[in-house]
Amino acid sequence: MDYKGVWILGEQDRGKVQTVSYELLKRGKTLAEKLNVDLVAVLLGYQVSPAELESLIHYGADKVVYVDDPVFGNFLPDPYINSLTKLIDKYKPEILIASATSTGRTVAPAIAIKCHAGLTADCTGLDIEEGSRNLIQTRPAIGGNILATIKSPDHRPQMATVRPHSNQPMDPDPTRKGEVIYEKLEAKFLKSRSRQVAFIEMKEEGANIQDAEIVIAGGKGCKTEENFKMITELAKILNGAVGASREAVDLGWAKYPHQVGLSGKTVSPSMYLCAGISGAVQHLAGIKTAQNIVAINSDPDAQIFQLADIAVEADMFEFLPMLIEKLKARLNK
Template sequence: MSYKDVWVLSEQEDGKIKLVSYELLTRGRFLADKRNVKLVAIILGKSIDKEGLQELIYRGANKVIVIEDTSLEYFLPEPYANTVASLIQKYNPEIIIASATTTGRTVMPAVAIKCITGLTADCTDLDIEEETGNLIQTRPAIGGNILATIMTPKYRPQMATVRPHSNKPLVPDNSRTGDIIYEKVDKSILKSRIKKLDFKINQEEDANIQDADVVISGGKGLKKEENFQMIRNIAALLDGAVGASREAVDLKWATYPHQVGLSGKTVSPKFYMAVGISGSVQHLAGIKTAENIVAINSDPEAQIFQVADYGIVADLFEVLPVLTKKLEALKQ
């Protein structure tokens, strides 16, 4: 059988294409160009915004395959995995990548089993081995202590999830053209043994540390719960989200959705600031792909300075008030 084209699995919410999906197109475009094949975006939903579909083309796709059905309105593992697997079996792409979001990391393992192929999780780098066309998949493992490079030489399609925010979307190019095709799948595969009863938006607006461009995190160095407010204030001044070390969460200064690190979330913001966080291996594992890291800690030996692009070794209780004041002055 011949396998051709690079696919990206796009995501939508309420019919709007998510930003991570535009980022993923950048990766897909790079791979498709190297392979000299088409880049196809796959999108599942109920009624997807037409402009968003066109934007998938403007931002890199040659073709968009849309599957609309009421059972695909929002993510449910079974109909999503079945639909993606059936499209793969119909068209035989050589590569399919998805964002390593809660959706991507849930649906792709099931798709890989249905297609009996390999899947590499949470890649931070993807490339093509020119002689073979193999996808070179690089990802951190063992708590970020190593980088493993993985290939899927004998199975197709090659599948990977890609760490969100580990690259930027392409600037939309309105001169790009491509087909938007609406496909139907067999109703029988859209059945779900799971029903979504409700959705509770996290009331803490600063909790979405995975999608934020700026994450300001606090740790044990803040000494007590009241002091954690200083972190929230700085995050608000920078329009950022609030992160926390495991210790800070265990002490209940912040809730679990804020936790950064191996037993919390991995973040890749444009800017990460660690305040009063020593930088355990587990914490560092969660931030290593952040674009810029700043650390404030009184201990010059703190591990966090190893990964910092800019660091201030000083008492955070002296630094934060000065920083807050200067940021406030800039805001005005």
């Protein structure tokens, strides 16, 4: 097979390279080093500045393949899928990884079909098999209870999507040098059967929980919607975002965009403080990259304590009001 190189699908939003691209570069770097090949970031966009493109090199790419066209000003599936398929056909990377964002989840399966490639969605681990160039793709299966290891030895490229925010990017190195290749594609690859009618920003609180530096989350232990308001209040005092377990969401105390975990969002704040959350494996899947976890639970055997940096064994109805009062006094709120 004459396929060579590791590609990551970069993402941009109105000209700004998105953090998920840098996260993928870290994953891709390990693979490219093991295979002794270049790490390439492919990006489709409109008027993305040279500085933004260079940033991909600073974060680990050896090369950037960039296609500039007004059709990429906003995400439309057809031109993305057709252009990427064409580029894969031209450059023949042996691995392509994308983020499991709405963009990645939309384009990756369609490209995999067009390229007759295998695709593993929502991977939590990627590695290279010893003695071969196969991509070992690990992902939770059966509700997160087992980890499945998947490979596609007979087809190239090997494709995987990775949960956004499931790893931190490398530190950028502004002295790193690389090549930016400006690709031009024929008009037939840029056609779209759909068009964008309007762009309406999601204003709902909680939509940005994945980017929050502080997340305060509550679970079923809150017992009522009224009590869950303590979580909201604490988040407000600390300028944090509100997170919730699936139980809390199912009970209607928080809306779905706030759900943290396997079927919700992955967060990687510097502090994740949670109260009344048991720490089910599906919840923990969403907080593994949090830098500090503070867990408040009245059960000394709660599973959340196994992952917590600070374990507070306490009744949250006694502990949280005290904490809120003390913080209010200290922060003059």
